[in-house]
Amino acid sequence: MTDLIADRWLLDRPNSYIGRSVPRPNAPRLAEGRGAFVDDIETGGRTGHAAFVRSPHAHARIGSIDAEAARAAPGVIAVVTGRELAEIHDPWVGVLSHLQGLKSAPQYALPLETATWQGEAVVAVVAESRARAEDAVELVKIDWEVLPAVTDAETALDPATTVIHESLGDNLAWRRNADFGDIEAAYAEADHIVEETYVFARHTGVCVEPRAILADWNPGEGQLTVWHNNQCPHMVQNILATHFRLDEHRVRVIARDVGGSFGIKVHTYADELATVGLSLLLKRPVKFVADRLESFLSDIHARDQRVQGKVAVKDDGTILAFEIDALSGIGPYSMYPRTSGIESNQIVNLTGGPYAFDHYRAQATVVFQNKNMMCQYRAVGHPVKCAVTEGLVDAAARATGMDPAEIRRRNLRADDSYPCKSAQGLPFENLSHQESLAKLLDAMDYDALKAERDALRTEGVYRGIGLASFIEVTNPSAMFYGVGGARISAQDGATMRLDARGNVFVATGATEQGQGMEAVISQVAATAVGVPPERLKIVTGDTEHTPYGGGTWASRAAGIGGEAVAQAGRALRQQILRAAAVMLQEEAENLDIRGGVVVERASGAERIGLDEVGRVCYYRPDTLPDGFQSELVATRHYVPRQYPFAFTNGAQASYLEVDVETGFISLLDHWCIEDCGTVINPQLVDEQIRGGIVQGLGGALWEQCVYDSDGQMLNANMADYLVPMAAELPDMRCGHVVSPTFESDLGAKGVGEAGTCGAPAAVMNALNDALAPFAARLTDMPFTPQKVLRALGKI
C-alpha cells in the first residue's frame, strides 16, 4: 500500500531521518531544569499577581461586593469586578454553526450578575505577590443570593428544574439525532438484540504545570504581549484581539515550554481573559498562575456521559446495527471557541467505527448544569465511543457464544475495502483493522493467555482478557472547526532559512507540549533539505516569529505541521541548489544536498558546503553573475483537502486480575498495535501511545470529579482525586502496522490520542471477563473496588 504514495521524493531521500528514534533537541535543557515555563519568566517589580475570589456556590446571584478591606490590605494594587472589566471587552458565545442548534449564553471574563458554578472566578485581586493577593481575596465580602443548583443531567430538562440562563428558555444546549440505513429492518432480521448502559465519570486533565498567563500591555506602542502556556498561539491571538477590541497584529502570544496540555490548554478560560483585561486596565504586567485547587475547579472537565447502547447481531456473529442514546451535562456554558458539543458529536459520528455494518441510529443530548465547564480533552469522545462499541461487541459475542476475538475478525472492515465510508458516512482512506487485530493476538499469545486464565480460575484466581479495536480522528481539515465559523487554523505553515554559516532555521506553526514536535519537525526538515538535525534551530510557539498555524490539537501537529515543513524544506533545498549551481556553473538538477554538503546527485561526490553557499550569497554576492539574486528563505503551507480527517486505527488488549475479596484490580499487561501511517520517530510514537494508554487507564479505574447534589466538588485536590501513579501501572507493549495517508508526501497520521481512546474499553472488557464466573458485570467507570464488590454482591 505504501507504493500508492505517488511522489516518494521525501521518503526515499538519502540519509533520511524519518523512521529513526532521533532524540529531542529540547529535551536536554528540560532534563537540567532549564526550561522556560510561564511562571519561570523573570518579571520586574511592576508585575501584578492576580488571585480570584471564586464562587463558593454552584449557582448564586452576585449581590453587593464590599472590597474596601481588600483594597486597603498590604501590597494590594487593585480589586476589580466583572462590571469594571466588562467596560473593556466583549463577551463570547461558544457555538459553532455546523453543530446545528447548539446554544449558549454570553460569557464574560468575570460574571456580571450570576455565578454559575462553584469555583467560577467572580472578583479579581491584583497585588505585589500572589500570597498578598490571596490574603486580600479573603477580605472581599460578597452578598450572595443562593439559587437552586442544577446538578443532575438526567433531570436538567424537567419542567420543575431551574433554568440556568433564562434567555435561553431551557437547559438544553444541543441535541443531535442521526439515522442511517434502516435500523428497524435490522432489528427484525437480528437473532439477538443486546442492550447495555455505560457511564463515564467526569474527569480532568491534571496537567502537572497548571494554567498560567502573563499579560503585558504597553500603551505607549499599543502592543499586548502575552506569555501563555497554550497549545494554539494564533487562536489565542485572534481571540484576545477580537474580545479586547485590539488590532490583531498588535497582539503577540508566546507559548514557550508547556507543562503538559492534553486539550486542557486549548480553550478560552474566563480567568485568563480577566488577567489580560487587568493588564489593560492597570497598564502593567499581570500574572495569573492557577493553583492546584483552582485547577480542579476551573480546568475543563471531560466525558461525563451516560450512554444507552444497543447492538443487533445474527447467530453467525454478523453485526447488523448499533444504536446509542447519549446524555451529557457540560456545565453552565458551552466552552469557547471549540464548544462543548464536540465530545457528544464525536460519539455520534464514531460509534461502531471499526466494523462493517449498515444500520445506525443515535441521539445525543447535551444539557447545561451548575458544575465546572466541560470541553475537549485528549481523545475527545473516543474513549466513550470505543468503550460503548467494544462493550456491545463483547455483549454480542456472549449472546452468540462466540469468542471475542472471533466476532471481531468477522465484523472488522476488511483491509482491502478502502477507500470506503462508515455507516455514518465518514470516509475512511486507508486502515488496517484485520492486520492490527491479528498482530495484537499474536503479540499477546492470545490462546496461551486464555489457557492460563482458565487454569488459574480453577485455583480461585480471577483474571480477565479484554480486547478493543478502535478508530481515531487525526489530521483534521477545516471541516472540524473552521466550517462552523471558529477562527482556528486547520492549515499550518513552515518557514525555513539558510543562514550564513550553512545552518537552517525552521519556524513552524505547530507547537510543542512535550509530545516531541521539535524532534519530529527537525527530522522532516533535516531530511527534506539534506542536513544533519544538529544544524537546525527550531522555533515554535510565537505569533511574531512563526507562520500562521493551528498549533497542536486533534493529533494534527506531525501530520499537518510536518508536511508543511517537508514542503518548505524541499523548496529551500531547490533554492540553495539554484545558488550553488550558479557558483559551480552546473545544472541544479545534477546536484543534491546530503549531510549539509552540496553533492553531485549521481555520484554523491562533494562539491561545496552549505557554509560556503551561505557565505557567498550573504557576503560576496558581487561574485555572482548579474541578474542572479539568491533567495535562501522558503515558506510553505499545508492543509488536508481530500479527506475531512485522516482516520487511524489500532487494537488494544488488557490482561488483569481481580481480587474478589477486596475488589482491587491489578493490571498485569497491556498491548497496543497502532497504525498511524508513516512512523517518523518510533520511540516518540510509542511513548505517545504509552502515555495515552495511562490517561485512559486513569479514567477507567481511578479518576473522577465527585460532586454532591448542591454542585460542590468534593475531591478538588490531588490527595482525593486519584491519578495514575507508577506503582499500579504495567509495562505496555506497542507494535505497528503502517498504512500511510496518500494525501501528503510524508504519509503521517496522528498518534497522540490512540492510547487514551482504546485503553478504557480494553480494561472494561478484561474486568468483565475476569468476573464472568460470578455473573457480575460493570459498565460504570471508574471501576473502583467499591463498585467491584457491589457487583459481586459483597457489600
Added chain:
Amino acid sequence: MDSTVEIGLRVNGERATRRIEARMNLVDFLREELGLTGSHVGCEHGVCGACTVRVDGRIVRGCLMLAAQADGADVWTIEGLSDTGEIRDLQEAFVERNALQCGYCTPGMLLTLAELRERNPAASRQEIREFISGNYCRCTGYEAIVDAFEMARQRQGGPS
C-alpha cells in the same frame, strides 16, 4: 508584629542569606528569591513531587517545608546537580529513552531517582516504580522513566 525572618543556608554549594516572610515555603524561596526555577510547583500540597529538592542529603517536598526551616541547611536543586555532573548519566538516559515529555515533573523525578540509587542501587522494576510513586507524571506513563534508570545503571556496570 514582624512576620519576616532572616535565614542563611547553602544552596547548590553557594551561601545565600535573605530576609523573607516567615510563611514562605522552600520551593517559592528557591524560585522567587534565588531564581532557581528548575524546581517546579505542581500542587502545593505535597502530592505531586514536582518540587522535590535535596535538603541535608535527603529529598523533601519543597512545598511542605518552610524556607525558615531550611535555615543552616545544605540544599541541592536540579540546577546544582546538573552543574556538578552527579546525575549526568541519568539525564542522558532520560533524553535518550525519552523518559521526559513536557519536562515539568522531570527535575523532581531525577532528584528522587538520585536518592533511590543511593538507598537501593539494585532496585527491581517494581521497586523503582514504588520509589517514584510519589512523583506524578502525566505524560509518560512512567515506563520510560523506569527504563532510563535501568539504562543508566547498566552503563555504570550495574544490573540491567
